[in-house]
Amino acid sequence: MTDDEIKIASDLAQEYGYKKYMIARYLKLWGISETKQLLESNERQVTPTIRYNSLRIDRETFEAQLEKRNIDLEQIDWLPDAYFVKESQVPIGATIEHLLGWYYIQAIPSIVAAYVLNPSENDIVFDIAAAPGGKTTYLAQLMNNSGLIVAMDPDRLRLRALKSNISRCGVRNTIVMRFDGKNLNRLPFVPDKILLDAPCTGEGLIVKDPSRKTSKTQADIMYCSTLQKDLLSVALKVLKPGGELVYSTCSIGPEENEMVIDFVLQSFPEVSIIPMSIKVGEPGIVEPFGVKLRADLINARRFYPHKHGTEGFFIIKLKKGE
Amino acid sequence: MSDFYKASNSFVKRVRARSADWFGRDYFGEIFQDTVFVIKERKKSLSLYAISSLLWEKLQDLLNVQGLKIESVGVWVGEVKEENFNPSLELMQLIAPHIRGRTMYLTERGSQIFVYGHNVLAQSVKKVTRDVSKNDIVLVRSFEGLPIGMAKILENPKKIRKMNDDEVFAKNLLDVGWYIRSGG
Numbered sequence: 027m028t029d030d031e032i033k034i035a036s037d038l039a040q041e042y043g044y045k046k047y048m049i050a051r052y053l054k055l056w057g058i059s060e061t062k063q064l065l066e067s068n069e070r071q072v073t074p075t076i077r078y079n080s081l082r083i084d085r086e087t088f089e090a091q092l093e094k095r096n097i098d099l100e101q102i103d104w105l106p107d108a109y110f111v112k113e114s115q116v117p118i119g120a121t122i123e124h125l126l127g128w129y130y131i132q133a134i135p136s137i138v139a140a141y142v143l144n145p146s147e148n149d150i151v152f153d154i155a156a157a158p159g160g161k162t163t164y165l166a167q168l169m170n171n172s173g174l175i176v177a178m179d180p181d182r183l184r185l186r187a188l189k190s191n192i193s194r195c196g197v198r199n200t201i202v203m204r205f206d207g208k209n210l211n212r213l214p215f216v217p218d219k220i221l222l223d224a225p226c227t228g229e230g231l232i233v234k235d236p237s238r239k240t241s242k243t244q245a246d247i248m249y250c251s252t253l254q255k256d257l258l259s260v261a262l263k264v265l266k267p268g269g270e271l272v273y274s275t276c277s278i279g280p281e282e283n284e285m286v287i288d289f290v291l292q293s294f295p296e297v298s299i300i301p302m303s304i305k306v307g308e309p310g311i312v313e314p315f316g317v318k319l320r321a322d323l324i325n326a327r328r329f330y331p332h333k334h335g336t337e338g339f340f341i342i343k344l345k346k347g348e
Numbered sequence: 349m350s351d352f353y354k355a356s357n358s359f360v361k362r363v364r365a366r367s368a369d370w371f372g373r374d375y376f377g378e379i380f381q382d383t384v385f386v387i388k389e390r391k392k393s394l395s396l397y398a399i400s401s402l403l404w405e406k407l408q409d410l411l412n413v414q415g416l417k418i419e420s421v422g423v424w425v426g427e428v429k430e431e432n433f434n435p436s437l438e439l440m441q442l443i444a445p446h447i448r449g450r451t452m453y454l455t456e457r458g459s460q461i462f463v464y465g466h467n468v469l470a471q472s473v474k475k476v477t478r479d480v481s482k483n484d485i486v487l488v489r490s491f492e493g494l495p496i497g498m499a500k501i502l503e504n505p506k507k508i509r510k511m512n513d514d515e516v517f518a519k520n521l522l523d524v525g526w527y528i529r530s531g532g
Contacts, residue, residue: 091492122494125463125524126441150406174406186531189420193438194527199400201407204417212416214409 027054034058038065044239048229051279054315060332067332068232068239074111074118075102076129077137077160081167081196083128091123104306107167108137127194132160135307135329135339136223139274140164142302142343145219147172152217154207154261155225157184159191165221166197176217178205207257216266224254226275226282230338233331247281254286262294262346270300271344278338280314284326287342288319296347301325308333310342352411352418354404355385355396363396363425366433370485370498371443372450379442386421393429397421435498437524444487444495449479451487452499452518459490463525468499471513476505485521497523 027035027050035053039046042065052061076099078088092099098113109129111118118124119131140161145151147169156162156177165175177192177200179185185204192200207222227242227250228235258273265271275282291297299322310326312319326342355363360376368374384404388395399407399422410416423442426435454462458472468488480486482504488497499518508517 094492119528122459122463122490122496122524125496125527126494127527174402176406176410183531185419189424190527190530192420193424193436194524196438196441198398198423199403201403201410201421202419203410204419212413214413215406 063332077132143272149218152220153177158187163195175200178203180206220271226277229277274341283340351389375443396425398423449477456491468518470511470517
């Protein structure tokens with residue numbers, strides 16, 4: 027970086043309350059203008075979104091009932107089951123309908139990650155790092171409560187939330203395990219599909235949790251990146267030939283996303299990156315920080331607060347050859 | 349021996365009989381078809397789950413792997429502790445559409461208070477079905493008819509209009525607010 031760029035990074039870091047290394051990376055990736063847009067958007071709240079749960083109630087009743095509650099919904103046309111909450115007289119987490127599992131308060135990219143995996147009713151699906159269960163419960167909905175989901179998470183406390191949400195949402199096709207995904211090769215059967223929402227620094231969640239502006243270091247990024255590579259490698263090993271895997275994180279750094287995929291796929295020539303059914307979102311970054319990665323990473327989708335009004339998120343879909 | 353195992357027929361029969369005490373009669377035949385019942389042993393109780401034959405097949409495979417910590421499977425039916433059966437909210441939600449009578453409807457305010465885990469005050473009661481007597485366990489519905497839990501009636505319903513507003517009319521046994529209180 028030039029002296030001028032270093033000064034700009036310092037000034038923006040101070041103005042918006044970030045660690046300097048984060049801003050320096052953003053400037054390299056997106057330049058000054060877009061970096062400022064991102065930082066500004068992170069200061070504003072995103073419109074809350076909910077996902078309708080067909081396992082509990084029919085859509086007509088759901089929409090009519092929430093209207094009676096004076097909750098103003100707008101259906102998202104490109105994402106079935108997802109709604110913006112434009113206005114609500116009551117906290118959307120405190121309604122009886124929420125307690126009854128009629129809907130799940132869930133960010134758009136998180137809904138997308140489960141949606142693009144596109145599980146069928148007979149599939150065996152592994153959901154790695156599944157807690158608190160937003161994606162697990164949507165997978166079950168997409169599978170019409172058939173087939174099998176093995177939902178795993180190593181964290182005992184987070185598992186409580188996962189079990190509670192599974193029960194609340196009427197999910198019946200799931201086995202919940204306290205289990206570290208790094209040990210997937212110990213499991214006695216192979217999955218047709220895998221959802222790997224990898225543990226990450228959560229750099230995309232600043233819009234919801236400003237403490238993340240300063241709570242993570244470059245060492246955290248490196249740590250997460252190593253963990254993500256390990257998890258993805260073992261997941262691809264156990265995936266059934268012909269099977270599909272969706273990898274996602276709530277981070278916007280290429281170090282936890284494209285660079286992880288590029289690194290791991292060098293050891294898996296039989297695995298390809300495939301386009302997703304969703305066209306919303308930005309394409310993946312194929313040359314971050316001047317490092318040239320594989321060109322088909324363009325098929326990934328990136329979500330940003332300043333472009334999509336969502337938290338920052340990364341999603342990519344992989345297919346293992348027969 | 350694994351802490352998960354298939355429930356015996358006699359165990360399920362006992363649970364079904366106990367569930368009838370809660371819901372007025374045994375509804376298992378209507379809500380659980382082609383189901384395998386499995387038990388997980390916990391420190392002080394037994395958790396009962398209802399699962400499909402596919403889940404049972406895969407669960408058995410998993411149970412053969414040393415050291416796996418399986419937390420739950422399929423539908424959590426309830427807990428058995430010292431021969432007492434406590435139904436889960438999931439069971440309540442499955443059975444609620446089948447229940448006729450044995451129901452207490454709460455006011456709007458009463459519904460909100462109930463799902464915070466509180467007992468039912470006389471002023472919170474909108475209506476009680478005619479078949480309900482003192483000491484009955486009833487389904488609790490919100491002012492709009494949504495099933496929100498179970499309660500035990502503590503007073504003769506015919507005398508409710510003579511009770512003080514702040515007197516407890518029914519004891520909260522189970523309410524859907526638990527989903528959030530338990531970490532959901």
